[in-house]
Structure formats: structure tokens, C-alpha cells
Amino acid sequence: MPGEDLILERLAKIEEKLDRLAALEQRLDEFARPWDSLADLGRDVSLLVGPAAKLLTEELAEVETGFQLEDILTMLKQLLLSFRHLTWALEQLENLIDLWHDLEPLLKVAVPHLIDKLDEMEQQGIFRINKAMLGMYAKLAATYTAEDIDAIGDGFVRMHGLIRKLAEPEMIDFLEKLSNLPTSIDLAQAKPTDPVGLMFRMMHKDARQGLGVAVEMTKALGRLPQAAGKKV
Numbered sequence: 695m696p697g698e699d700l701i702l703e704r705l706a707k708i709e710e711k712l713d714r715l716a717a718l719e720q721r722l723d724e725f726a727r728p729w730d731s732l733a734d735l736g737r738d739v740s741l742l743v744g745p746a747a748k749l750l751t752e753e754l755a756e757v758e759t760g761f762q763l764e765d766i767l768t769m770l771k772q773l774l775l776s777f778r779h780l781t782w783a784l785e786q787l788e789n790l791i792d793l794w795h796d797l798e799p800l801l802k803v804a805v806p807h808l809i810d811k812l813d814e815m816e817q818q819g820i821f822r823i824n825k826a827m828l829g830m831y832a833k834l835a836a837t838y839t840a841e842d843i844d845a846i847g848d849g850f851v852r853m854h855g856l857i858r859k860l861a862e863p864e865m866i867d868f869l870e871k872l873s874n875l876p877t878s879i880d881l882a883q884a885k886p887t888d889p890v891g892l893m894f895r896m897m898h899k900d901a902r903q904g905l906g907v908a909v910e911m912t913k914a915l916g917r918l919p920q921a922a923g924k925k926v
Contacts, residue, residue: 895901
């Protein structure tokens, strides 16, 4: 059966050549596929070129009166001359960014604390007091002239000086003792007294002490005109 073996061998070689040819066709198809995509893209672009060129022409016609080619050259010249300033601006922007990175953790802590403090001040009524004071100042400005307000300001300054004197320890002790004086008086002992009885009553130790205090106060009152004359 040598003839049959020879036929089978030839058929095998033919099949092998057909397989190679099929593989070559597949490779050619894979190679040609991108070119087909490019061809499709070219056709799509060619369809868009006409409307785009028309639109560009219309837009350029609108700006033709306000735009010249020399404007581009002037802009490029100004840009080249401003590179130093642009570099400095970018450096400052970088510094600002670094500063923000440094301040951001502090702000995260400080802002909530500030909000809590403002809320506490609001709860204490400080803002309402300030609002009322501003309203008072507005009423003063609407009622009095600038000279009157200046005089009122001088009076407030002198009143603060008086309050400062009242805050001294000696003055506070004196006012406390003076405020306790009415409670120490026994009104039941307040009886009608004639000049003779007054003499006997003045023999009491407390009466003589009170008379001494009254004399000292009288002496101090006598110095008031002199003090007022010096201030004038």
C-alpha cells in the first residue's frame, strides 16, 4: 500500500500549508484592523472639518475688529518681561501655602476655643451690654452737641476719680462705720433736752467723742472754699 501512504503524506502537507495560510490571513487581519479604525476616524474627521472651519471663520470674523496679530506679539512681549514678577508671585504663593500648613493645626485648636469663649460671653450678656451701650451713645449723640458730650466726658473722668477715692481702704472703712451708725442709735434715749440738760449729757464720754468728731468735720468743711479756689 505504498501509494496510499504517499497520498496521505501529501494530504498532510497540504493541510499544514492550509493551516499556515489561515494563520497568515489571521495575522494580516489583525494588522489591517487598526488601519481600518484610522480610516474610519479619517472619514469622521473629514466630515467635521467643514463645519468646524465654517464655525471658526465666523468666530474670527466677529473678533476681527477687536483683535489684531500684533496684539499676540504684544502679549508675548509683556509675558516675557513679566516672568520675574510671575516667579516672585509663585514663590510668595508657596510661602503662603507653607504658612497655611503651619497655621492649620493651630486654627483647629484655636477656633473651637474662640467659639466657646464667644458663646460664654454671649451667655454672660456681654454682647447685650455692649449693644445697650452703643444705643446709649447713639441717643447721646442725637440729644447733645459735640461740646456737651465733651463736657459730659470730662464729668465722667472726674466721677471715675471720685470712685477711685471711694475705693481706698480708709474711705471704705469710714463709709462702713457711717452706714452702721443708724443701727447703733437708740431712739428710745432721744428725749427732749434743755440747755442745762445738754450740758449734763455732754459730760458723757461718747458725747464728748462725737463732739470732737463734729469739730474735725467742721474744720474740714471750713477748708472747702480754699480747695475750690485752688482748683479754679
